[in-house]
Amino acid sequence: MKRPLLKISNLETGYDNLKVLHGIDMSVQEGALIAIIGPNGSGKSTAVKSVFGLTTHFKGKIRFQNKDLSKYKTHEIVRQGVAYVPQGRLVFDSLSVEENLDIGGYNLETETKKERKQRIFKLFPILKEKRKHQAGFLSGGQQQMLSIGRALMQEPKLLLLDEPSLGLDPKTQQLIFKTIKDINKAGTTVMMVEQNARQALKICSKAYIIEQGRIAAVGGPSLAKQKKVKELYLGG
Numbered sequence: 355m356k357r358p359l360l361k362i363s364n365l366e367t368g369y370d371n372l373k374v375l376h377g378i379d380m381s382v383q384e385g386a387l388i389a390i391i392g393p394n395g396s397g398k399s400t401a402v403k404s405v406f407g408l409t410t411h412f413k414g415k416i417r418f419q420n421k422d423l424s425k426y427k428t429h430e431i432v433r434q435g436v437a438y439v440p441q442g443r444l445v446f447d448s449l450s451v452e453e454n455l456d457i458g459g460y461n462l463e464t465e466t467k468k469e470r471k472q473r474i475f476k477l478f479p480i481l482k483e484k485r486k487h488q489a490g491f492l493s494g495g496q497q498q499m500l501s502i503g504r505a506l507m508q509e510p511k512l513l514l515l516d517e518p519s520l521g522l523d524p525k526t527q528q529l530i531f532k533t534i535k536d537i538n539k540a541g542t543t544v545m546m547v548e549q550n551a552r553q554a555l556k557i558c559s560k561a562y563i564i565e566q567g568r569i570a571a572v573g574g575p576s577l578a579k580q581k582k583v584k585e586l587y588l589g590g
């Protein structure tokens with residue numbers, strides 16, 4: 355089997371003195387769409403934040419290509435080809451849609467920036483339509499698209515998404531899931547934390563269940579058929 359793009363081994367991370375993850379292992383092949391599910395407060399966000407250098411590192415490795423990201427600062431991790439969309443779809447409210455995208459591509463040449471914006475507008479036509487609008491006036495779903503679009507400005511190899519469907523109506527959730535699948539199909543490896551376990555299990559190539567800072571289960575979409583998973587995460 356090919357060497358994974360990302361391999362997390364025996365990772366222990368947290369915040370200051372608080373240890374949240376107690377030795378997790380994850381293996382992400384290039385082109386995979388990984389879902390991370392689990393109860394509130396179990397360490398799902400901490401797992402993706404750790405890959406992006408936003409936690410306190412106690413132990414373990416985060417090997418991405420040939421680098422150990424656990425030794426890197428966030429801006430260096432970005433340069434390695436990792437992008438992160440935080441929980442809560444953060445956009446710059448008072449800036450326009452286009453300016454938000456420009457910030458995502460702050461380090462790019464003008465021509466490249468233009469090209470990438472065109473690609474994002476193709477993925478999210480509504481953002482093109484609203485490119486001069488202030489981001490603060492967009493709907494929740496449109497802000498989520500903008501957050502994802504901003505991350506895509508870097509054309510990352512690995513896209514980390516934290517709860518992309520949270521707080522959106524079912525129709526918009528479907529649209530977001532479809533887009534995530536499209537982004538993945540176009541070649542970006544995706545690692546996504548999702549409270550909508552049913553949808554996440556449907557679209558992923560592999561899922562991890564994190565409970566109390568440990569991997570409780572790992573498997574493909576067929577995890578959804580397991581009795582315990584059904585009871586705990588899929589409403590019976």
Ligand SMILES: Nc1ncnc2c1ncn2[C@@H]1O[C@H](COP(=O)(O)OP(=O)(O)OP(=O)(O)O)[C@@H](O)[C@H]1O
Binds near residue numbers: 369372392394401
């Ligand atoms: N910045 C922080 N500083 C201190 N503790 C934190 C911080 N962020 C999270 N925690 C704690 O770490 C633990 C795991 O949090 P985390 O955000 O990873 O959970 P989660 O699985 O993403 O939960 P949710 O489903 O609610 O988003 C929780 O006990 C939380 O209170």
Ligand SMILES: [Mg+2]
Binds near residue numbers: 398399400547
């Ligand atoms: Mg979270």
